Amino acid sequence: MTTPRNARQRNDSGGVAFVGAGPGDPGLLTLRAVEALNGADVVVIDETVPHQILEHAPELVEVVDVSVDDAGVALTASARGRRVAQAAKNGRRVVRLLEGDPFSHPTGSDEVLSCVKGGIPFEVVAGVATSTAVPTHAGIPLVSGRRRSAQLIDVGGKIDLHSCTADTLVFTGITEQLADVAQGLVDAGRVPSTPIAVVTRGSTVEQQTLVSTLADVVGAVKAAKTEGPYVLVVGDAVEYRDSLSWFETKPLFGWRVLVPRTKEQAGSLTAALRKSGAVPEEVPTISVEPPRNPQQIDKAVRGMVEGRYEWIAFTSFNALRAVKEKLVGYGLDARALSGLKVAAVGEKTAEALRAWGVEPDLVPSGEQSAMGLLADWPPYDEVLDPINRVFLPRADIATETLAAGLSEMGWEVDDVTAYRTVRAAPPPAATREAIKTGKFDAVLFTSSSTVRNLVGIAGKPHANTVIACIGPATAKTAEEHGLRVDVMAPEPSVELLAEAVADFGASRRASLLEAGEPLLRPSQRRRSASRRKSAQ
Structure with a gap:
């Protein structure tokens, strides 16, 4: 983290990380951005930042919105910067999330300068810029073939469209200026039939791309009732979209x-x-609760620790969780399963066991179900198996298929209700x-x-x-x-x-x-x- 020359020496790890939040898709955050969010005391956002990004911050993080003041008036860049600097007082670690890349954001550099003036340590975490990511998600290359120049323009004020001479132009921050930009480009020398793509909510599964020409784009957008802000891509590169569109053509796009x-x-x-x-x-339909009478599971878990069983069979993640919670309550961990043979009904349960430090001895080689587990389970052999008992923790509504099948193979099964499933x-x-x-x-x-x-x-x-x-x-x-x-x-x-x-x-x-x-x-x-x- 860079410390400005006029910053006071600090004995804490406070400061501000100006983090690029990307164009809209939370999956485009960088690893460093996620790391900064994980350690934040305060996260500063505005209306352009997707709230899903806050999932990477601590549960009790303070969230400050600098979109508007108390009267509902949009804050200026300097006012936002002052609020960011204020949040960093007393050694707090602040993450300021900015759409796209911090130094491509309209107020990003001004907010950073507020920290410089206040002597507050800061760092800038580069993000995926909106002006490049959105065309990519629309399937439009900014440079290709002989079209080697691209110009990125953020519409924050008056623009000299005569200076926009690159092969491909990308305009961000477009709201009411669409008609002025389209007509202005024609007045500056672009032919009316020049292709233009209008993209809304770029990089998200709500992305919409409308392709038209400079002459017809305003009418097309009105007819489609598409609302801004827009990203505009102007130039012959738009024609590549028919072949290179990859995002909006996903099989379940927007479902x-x-x-x-x-x-x-x-x-x-x-x-x-x-x-x-x-x-x-996700809509939960089932709630998992402890059994009404926990004595049976308590007795079985104690017996497992004392060496009463040859096998334990986990038929679900919830069964595994129930046994783990009992062991933790006794001050024990996965080592309590040492000496036991462990079966898992499928790969998901097996993965949960491995994450706990237990490698299962048996996972179905075929169908991942109770029947698949039975198909691979060895019959009881009084010579090879010193103990003939199996601990089967399961849900109260589970079928008896596995218990019945194991009994037929000579095993004595303790079929134990480990948890109840009730309607959510x-x-x-x-x-x-x-x-x-x-x-x-x-x-x-x-x-x-x-x-x-x-x-x-x-x-x-x-x-x-x-x-x-x-x-x-x-x-x-x-x-x-x-x-x-x-x-x-x-x-x-x-x-x-x-x-x-x-x-x-x-x-x-x-x-x-x-x-x-x-x-x-x-x-x-x-x-x-x-x-x-x-x-x-």
Whole structure:
């Protein structure tokens, strides 16, 4: 962190990190930006910074918004700088988030100078600049072939458009100036048929790109009812978009997808959906609670520590968590499982065991389920197995498939309720309304209980919503509840489920293109059809 020459010597680690927040996608933060946020006492934001970025800051971090003053008037650059400097008093570590790159931001350098004047240590964390990232996400190269020059212009005041002579021009910060810029470029010598791309909400899954010409762009934007601020890309490079568009052509681009699982459970599924361009929203349908009578699990865990069992079989992450919590309560850790053979119902549970420091002895080689685990489980051998008992911690509503199968193989099974699954509280009214009226493009069900519980707490998804299920049993439950199943994973895996939905989206997109129909999402087609019907 640079210390200005007039800064007082400090004995603490306070100061300000001016961090580039990127163009809008939180995934474009640099590693250094995340590191700075992790250590922040105060985060200073304005209206252009996505609030999802605050997820990288400590839970109790103080957030200061410098968009406007108490009267609702936009703060000047110097006023913002003073508030940033004030936040850094008393040795506090401040992160000032600025859209794009700090030194490309309209007020960035002025805010930094406020720290220089106040003798406050600072550093500048470079970010992904809006002026380069947005054209890239729109599939428009700034330099290509013989077009080697590009000019980046932030519209913060009056512009001499006669000086904008590069092959490709990128304008940022455009709001009401669109008509003036388009006409001004024509007056400066650009031909009216010059291609122009108008991009809104660039780099996010709400990105929209409208391609027109300087002569027609104002009318096109009005017709599309597209609202700013805009990023404009002007020049023949816009024509590359037909071939190089990669972001808006993702199979689930902009799809609002409901995931009826908790945030902890849905991690890998939501990550896979985001890669396909979707906007996942987690809605918990199940709440995990301790068993009503904990004596059985307490006795089993003590027996495990005392060497009562040959095997322990974890059939879910929640079962593993329940056992871990009991061991921690006794002042023990993963070493309590030493000498035990450990089985995991699938790779996700196995990964959780490894993260705890336990390498499972048995993971299904085929189907990742209780049946798959049984297929690979060795029968009891009184010569090879010194103990014939298996500890099976599970949910209160789990089937007895594994316990029954192990008993048939000669094992004595302690089938223990480790946790209860109860229906979660209903989601907010806005979410329930969105589910019923088709504002979600797809719903992904990962178990029969998620179907039953979602319908129970929020109502049945709209008929136009795409329904995806992880396997045949879940699909059967969905159909029993009157839902049309559109997608089913080839195997019971959340990653394969996300992949199957992406394939469905890609196939649907190709069909719409072939038919010459507009590329509307399932939720948009429903509203569009309603408008046409009312117009008739």
